Amino acid sequence: MVIKYFSWIKEHLGKSEEHIVLPNHITNVDQLIDYLNQMDKKYHLILKKKEIIKVAVNKTYSSFDANISNDDEIAFFPPVTGG
Amino acid sequence: MVIKYFSWIKEHLGKSEEHIVLPNHITNVDQLIDYLNQMDKKYHLILKKKEIIKVAVNKTYSSFDANISNDDEIAFFPPVTGG
Amino acid sequence: MNKSSSIIKIKIQNEDFDVSEEIKVLYQNNTGAVVNFVGIVRDYDEKNKQIINSMTLEHYPGMTETEIEKIIIESFDRWELTGVTVIHRIGNLKPFDQIVFVGVSSKHRQNAFDGCNFIMDWLKTKAPFWKFEEYNNQKNWVSFNESDNQALEKWKN
Amino acid sequence: MNKSSSIIKIKIQNEDFDVSEEIKVLYQNNTGAVVNFVGIVRDYDEKNKQIINSMTLEHYPGMTETEIEKIIIESFDRWELTGVTVIHRIGNLKPFDQIVFVGVSSKHRQNAFDGCNFIMDWLKTKAPFWKFEEYNNQKNWVSFNESDNQALEKWKN
Numbered sequence: 001m002v003i004k005y006f007s008w009i010k011e012h013l014g015k016s017e018e019h020i021v022l023p024n025h026i027t028n029v030d031q032l033i034d035y036l037n038q039m040d041k042k043y044h045l046i047l048k049k050k051e052i053i054k055v056a057v058n059k060t061y062s063s064f065d066a067n068i069s070n071d072d073e074i075a076f077f078p079p080v081t082g083g
Numbered sequence: 084m085v086i087k088y089f090s091w092i093k094e095h096l097g098k099s100e101e102h103i104v105l106p107n108h109i110t111n112v113d114q115l116i117d118y119l120n121q122m123d124k125k126y127h128l129i130l131k132k133k134e135i136i137k138v139a140v141n142k143t144y145s146s147f148d149a150n151i152s153n154d155d156e157i158a159f160f161p162p163v164t165g166g
Numbered sequence: 167m168n169k170s171s172s173i174i175k176i177k178i179q180n181e182d183f184d185v186s187e188e189i190k191v192l193y194q195n196n197t198g199a200v201v202n203f204v205g206i207v208r209d210y211d212e213k214n215k216q217i218i219n220s221m222t223l224e225h226y227p228g229m230t231e232t233e234i235e236k237i238i239i240e241s242f243d244r245w246e247l248t249g250v251t252v253i254h255r256i257g258n259l260k261p262f263d264q265i266v267f268v269g270v271s272s273k274h275r276q277n278a279f280d281g282c283n284f285i286m287d288w289l290k291t292k293a294p295f296w297k298f299e300e301y302n303n304q305k306n307w308v309s310f311n312e313s314d315n316q317a318l319e320k321w322k323n
Numbered sequence: 324m325n326k327s328s329s330i331i332k333i334k335i336q337n338e339d340f341d342v343s344e345e346i347k348v349l350y351q352n353n354t355g356a357v358v359n360f361v362g363i364v365r366d367y368d369e370k371n372k373q374i375i376n377s378m379t380l381e382h383y384p385g386m387t388e389t390e391i392e393k394i395i396i397e398s399f400d401r402w403e404l405t406g407v408t409v410i411h412r413i414g415n416l417k418p419f420d421q422i423v424f425v426g427v428s429s430k431h432r433q434n435a436f437d438g439c440n441f442i443m444d445w446l447k448t449k450a451p452f453w454k455f456e457e458y459n460n461q462k463n464w465v466s467f468n469e470s471d472n473q474a475l476e477k478w479k480n
Contacts, residue, residue, distance in 0.1 A: 082452025165295025
């Protein structure tokens with residue numbers, strides 16, 4: 001699985017992208033965040049700012065309870081500020 | 084007094100502008116139109132199309148009962164179609 | 167920051183205009199958004215079902231500029247704008263030629279959208295321009311479109 | 324008259340764009356009106372009261388184009404449009420640089436105004452771009468503006 005981070009999430013984590021092998025028991029985005037938090041508390045930022053952080057699954061806006069699999073590309077990013 | 088005509092009014096009358104000396108008893112636009120009609124029935128067009136024709140006195144939209152004097156510039160024109 | 171004064175530019179001309187150049191005039195302090203409208207000569211008259219060869223625009227010199235200025239001043243009263251440019255061509259034009267440019271700049275985009283839309287609606291109903299279209303052997307004065315009067319309704323408050 | 328097919332153009336690029344060239348792409352059969360929006364880099368951050376030295380935009384390649392395409396398709400569903408072009412720059416920009424171009428053409432001007440306004444409002448809330456401003460020794464990620472969410476209300480029907 002590819003996970004991408006943008007803007008200040010990327011800067012906080014110190015990486016724009018990582019590749020992980022998704023354990024079988026992780027089936028949605030919320031579980032993925034918990035899993036990441038267990039590895040490194042830097043990911044607490046995503047939980048802490050969950051009210052505003054957006055998630056995309058395969059480049060489409062998704063909810064945090066969306067089902068995911070090891071073939072998916074997940075992205076976490078702040079509200080957009082283009083234009 | 085200068086009187087200006089635009090668009091199809093100009094074409095119908097065969098002139099874009101004329102200079103007349105306004106008789107003393109003519110004090111508003113309606114009276115001016117009657118006066119012109121007495122001289123030449125070509126001006127009937129202005130009466131006939133009065134519902135849509137616009138009048139300007141000194142380059143400002145005016146009503147047909149607006150007071151006018153010999154120093155004024157009067158214009159008759161159809162609804163505008165620019166832009 | 168010194169707040170620069172507002173830009174107002176009105177031109178009635180035979181020549182074409184360059185949109186890139188015109189909008190750059192509007193890039194100044196406190197501006198973040200520029201909205202502009204460009205009207206172009208249609209290639210087909212739907213009402214009369216005719217291919218248009220050319221179009222000719224005449225106007226009332228002096229009154230045109232004054233009426234456009236009134237509309238622009240009204241737009242500055244209604245919205246916080248930083249600049250407005252109106253350029254209207256006259257004379258003979260061909261299909262796809264540019265006829266009119268209305269460019270409006272503002273700090274915030276909705277003001278620029280509304281100001282530009284407002285100016286176009288009023289220009290269509292108040293600025294003394296008249297145009298005729300030329301078909302093969304015909305000349306047809308374009309008639310006023312009642313929908314342009316209806317368009318003004320949205321600015322009544 | 325053969326009705327030509329609609330133009331849709333989406334570009335994400337570092338380079339500047341030329342508005343005159345871009346709007347000319349939209350001059351085609353059945354078009355009478357082109358409305359376009361240009362966003363430019365501000366020279367002053369009002370919230371933090373800082374003169375802006377530069378601004379940097381990043382985006383999510385692939386998702387950006389898809390989201391913009393969805394917005395454009397929605398605009399064609401809502402209004403009778405003949406063409407839409409969206410160009411958004413990324414990378415480092417200076418005050419008064421052009422950031423974004425949204426050009427919309429239509430037979431009738433109100434459709435072009437509404438289509439352009441709609442696309443900008445949705446782009447502001449959905450297209451995955453993020454920008455930070457640089458002051459003298461600071462870097463500040465611009466935060467989302469709640470008024471951009473409110474702007475969407477006018478498109479609910």
